[in-house]
Amino acid sequence: MKNHVWRPLYVALGIVAMILVARELYVPKDFGIHERGYMYGWHRKSDETYWKNFKVKYKTSEYCKGCHEDKYADIKGSPHGNIMCENCHGPALGHPADPPTLTIDRSRELCVRCHSYLPYKTSGRGKIRGINPETHYPEAECVMCHYPHNPKREAKK
Ligand code: HEC
Ligand code: HEC
Ligand code: HEC
Ligand code: HEC
Numbered sequence: 086m087k088n089h090v091w092r093p094l095y096v097a098l099g100i101v102a103m104i105l106v107a108r109e110l111y112v113p114k115d116f117g118i119h120e121r122g123y124m125y126g127w128h129r130k131s132d133e134t135y136w137k138n139f140k141v142k143y144k145t146s147e148y149c150k151g152c153h154e155d156k157y158a159d160i161k162g163s164p165h166g167n168i169m170c171e172n173c174h175g176p177a178l179g180h181p182a183d184p185p186t187l188t189i190d191r192s193r194e195l196c197v198r199c200h201s202y203l204p205y206k207t208s209g210r211g212k213i214r215g216i217n218p219e220t221h222y223p224e225a226e227c228v229m230c231h232y233p234h235n236p237k238r239e240a241k242k
Contacts, residue, residue: 142176145169152181156234163235173233193218196227 115130149170150157160166171177173195174187202215232238
């Protein structure tokens with residue numbers, strides 16, 4: 086073959102060789118496909134202990150059910166039934182030991198995040214019933230009139 090064919094071929098082979106050498110040097114030895122196959126197996130074996138000890142921040146509403154039965158019963162089946170408690174109260178993490186209580190946010194911002202009217206009919210967010218926070222009783226907190234754990238009900242005050 087002619088020189089002009091060989092020369093670029095050497096360059097290409099050289100690049101492949103460099104990639105193989107770099108992989109050998111830099112990819113940790115315990116990285117690979119482990120017991121669970123290609124789909125979930127690509128990881129470092131030594132990372133498994135790290136993830137086993139990793140503290141999960143969010144626990145879902147099921148976790149709250151046992152101790153706050155009343156709130157759980159109120160919200161299930163209400164228009165807010167799909168919203169996780171932690172969406173409004175923050176991550177449970179070590180609750181109730183640490184933190185002993187979770188955040189109670191009575192600000193209008195908490196609700197306006199989902200209820201400020203948006204004119205985008207095709208987006209999921211646009212389908213949530215909206216108000217204009219500047220004209221909808223701007224002087225008061227939403228929870229003075231709406232009960233957050235069942236917004237169909239009036240706030241009990
Ligand atoms: C093992 C029982 C337990 C679980 C599970 C639990 N809590 Fe609590 N929670 C408590 C206790 C005890 C308090 C303190 C009550 C107090 O001091 O009035 C508390 C307080 C709170 C408060 C503050 C109440 C106040 O009046 O200041 C909020 C909000 C709260 N929890 C939300 C949640 C949410 C949301 C979850 C689920 C992610 C949850 N809790 C799971 C036991 C629990
Ligand atoms: C849409 C937001 C939202 C969601 C979802 C929500 N909360 Fe609340 N929660 C609030 C607000 C706001 C208050 C304060 C209400 C007030 O002071 O009138 C509150 C108050 C509380 C309190 C303490 C005050 C009280 O009334 O006794 C507890 C406990 C609580 N929520 C638990 C829960 C649990 C458990 C869930 C899930 C089953 C949940 N919340 C879901 C917004 C929410
Ligand atoms: C994470 C998003 C989200 C947050 C935060 C939220 N809501 Fe909602 N809310 C919804 C959804 C979804 C519905 C049900 C769909 C609808 O009615 O448009 C709803 C329904 C409502 C309704 C209509 C109830 C009816 O008559 O059917 C009111 C009123 C309401 N929410 C008030 C509040 C108040 C007050 C807060 C703050 C404490 C709040 N929401 C926080 C998502 C949210
Ligand atoms: C002074 C009491 C009061 C306050 C404060 C208040 N609302 Fe309302 N809200 C009402 C009443 C009454 C209605 C039903 C009649 C209407 O649409 O005005 C209503 C209706 C709604 C609806 C349903 C609208 C619809 O199209 O059906 C939503 C959503 C809502 N409010 C969210 C909020 C949010 C979010 C806040 C705080 C930013 C808030 N409200 C503050 C009294 C109040």
